[in-house]
Structure formats: structure tokens, C-alpha cells
Amino acid sequence: xxxxxxxxxxxxxxxxxxxxxxxxxxxxxxxxxxxxxxxxxxxxxxxxxxxxxxxxxxxxxxxxxxxxxxxxxxxxxxxxxxxxxxxxxxxxxxxxxxxxxxxxxxxxxxxxxxxxxxxxxxxxxxxxxxxxxxxxxxxxxxxxxxxxxxxxxxxx
Ligand SMILES: [Zn+2]
Numbered sequence: 001x002x003x004x005x006x007x008x009x010x011x012x013x014x015x016x017x018x019x020x021x022x023x024x025x026x027x028x029x030x031x032x033x034x035x036x037x038x039x040x041x042x043x044x045x046x047x048x049x050x051x052x053x054x055x056x057x058x059x060x061x062x063x064x065x066x067x068x069x070x071x072x073x074x075x076x077x078x079x080x081x082x083x084x085x086x087x088x089x090x091x092x093x094x095x096x097x098x099x100x101x102x103x104x105x106x107x108x109x110x111x112x113x114x115x116x117x118x119x120x121x122x123x124x125x126x127x128x129x130x131x132x133x134x135x136x137x138x139x140x141x142x143x144x145x146x147x148x149x150x151x152x153x154x155x156x
Contacts, residue, residue: 019066021088030061115146
């Protein structure tokens, strides 16, 4: 790819004046990311693209949110479903900061407890897990103490 072309692509990505670009979201999880971040409930200008080519992921999605800057604990909520997500913080059309997501120590809401007998599956109590392994992704339920592992993770 020529340098000119690279420049153009870069411009295309950062073509919001101020805000956040979330890149490298697995395409299949785009709408879950939107829900988890509450982007379906805010009035900021949001553009997204999905099924874009990505060397790393096969296909990826990208979200650009104008005039929105996320707190770390806010953005880390998407780590379970978009572990390779990268954020570009844009001010006056320039990338001023880059962030990566990290799996938090505690996960509230978002994930269902896999134990069908767990109180969180029967009453209006939102789930709370402590992350006991970030590598293999094991979440220990605060209420029933059962462990939900990676292949059992279901989102609300
Ligand atoms: Zn539970």
C-alpha cells in the first residue's frame, strides 16, 4: 500500500473532530458492544462500520462516537467480548491518546450466571462476578460461588 493511501485510510478513521474511535471489535459482537456501552441510549453522533477486513480478526467492526470520552472502567466492560479493542481518543481531528481494554477484576451485570439455580436467574438481582482467571476467563459468582467459564459466558 502506498503511503498516500495509508494517509487517506488514517484520515477516514479519524474523521471525527472530537470523540472516541473504538477499533478492532469482532464484527459479530458489534451490537453487544453498543448495548454494553449504552450507545443505543445517548444522543451523541455515532457512526459504525462492520465486516471490515482485519488481518487479526478476519472481520472487524469500528465505532466512532463524537464528543464522548469513556472512563477506563466503562470501556473495560467490553473486554470480555472485544478483548483486542483499541481506542483512539480524538481531539481536533488528531489522535491524542490510544487505549487498550483490560479485563476488570469485578464484572457487574453484563454476564449471566451459568448456574440455573442461582438467585440472579430467578430474582431481579444483577449478577456480580470476581474474575479469578483472566487468561482462561473464569468468573466466580458472588451469590452462588459457581464458576462461569469462557465457553459458558452468555450476555444479558
Ligand atoms: Zn450465580
